[in-house]
Amino acid sequence: MPDWLEIGLRTLFAVVTLFLMTKLLGKRQVSELSFFEYITGITIGSLAAYISLDMEATWYLGLVSLSVWVLVSLGIEFLQLKSKTARDWIDGKGTILIKDGKVLEDNLKKERLTSDELLEKLRSKNVFQAANVEFAVMEPSGDINVLVKKEYLPLTPAHLGIKVGQMHEPQTVIMDGNQMDEPLAAIGLNREWLHTELDKLGVTVENVYLGQVDSYGQLYVDLFDDKIKVPEPQQKASLLAQLKKCEADLEMFGLSTKNEKSKQLYEKCSKELENVIANVKPLLAR
Known part of the structure; x- marks a missing residue:
């Protein structure tokens, strides 16, 4: 068998094997990696390359x-x-960098993290001032999670004591x-409803790239x-206006x-x- 054909077949075999074994390892192997998973990923890739290209050695040894x-x-x-002790030893534990609004310099040094890098990580979380951070x-993955002080959290309906309806994923x-x-x-909808809504917007299905x-x-x-601008649906705004008119x-x-x-x-x-209007207004005014 020519060398080029053997390498091609071995590469194809290595790709299929690597895909199956990665599926076996699960999604963690392609997400944010721990130390051991990082080493495993590099080694498995190297072994797959060995199976594909090393013509002088027996290829099945690489498979073993x-x-x-x-x-x-x-x-x-x-x-x-099964074991938290094993998790802590293999993956490591989280390191607190800021506590009660105070930067812990010793922990920064422990993680070999500079103040510039810390500020960069905070900016990636939309926090531009360290004084705004509570925790x-x-x-262990290297990502930094931030809890902002209460006074700097965005205002939500819960802060105002407003109950909102349950949200469902868009379809x-x-x-x-x-x-x-x-x-x-x-x-619970059908094509007739869809075409009716599209007619209101003045478009056809064929012209729509994405509809939700x-x-x-x-x-x-x-x-x-x-270049074509589609008007946003006005049903909720119309309903709010009708309720205000009734009031x-x-x-x-x-x-x-x-008559008294x-x-x-x-x-x-x-x-x-x-x-009623005060309760439903957060849902209707968008």
């Missing part, structure tokens, strides 16, 4: 070595699942100009032609009637509707 590395990795992962820790109903029936059925339905049942589309009408009826009982009833309904 590759299998041993994978089995050892699986064994260590199993051990880590920061370097994970992609159009992709590359093709409508997707399964996501439509998952949210949010948890409130509104369709948002992105067209192939970026104004109730107030007007209460002011115009001479009716006046009190209109005023009561107006206040109740005002409370």
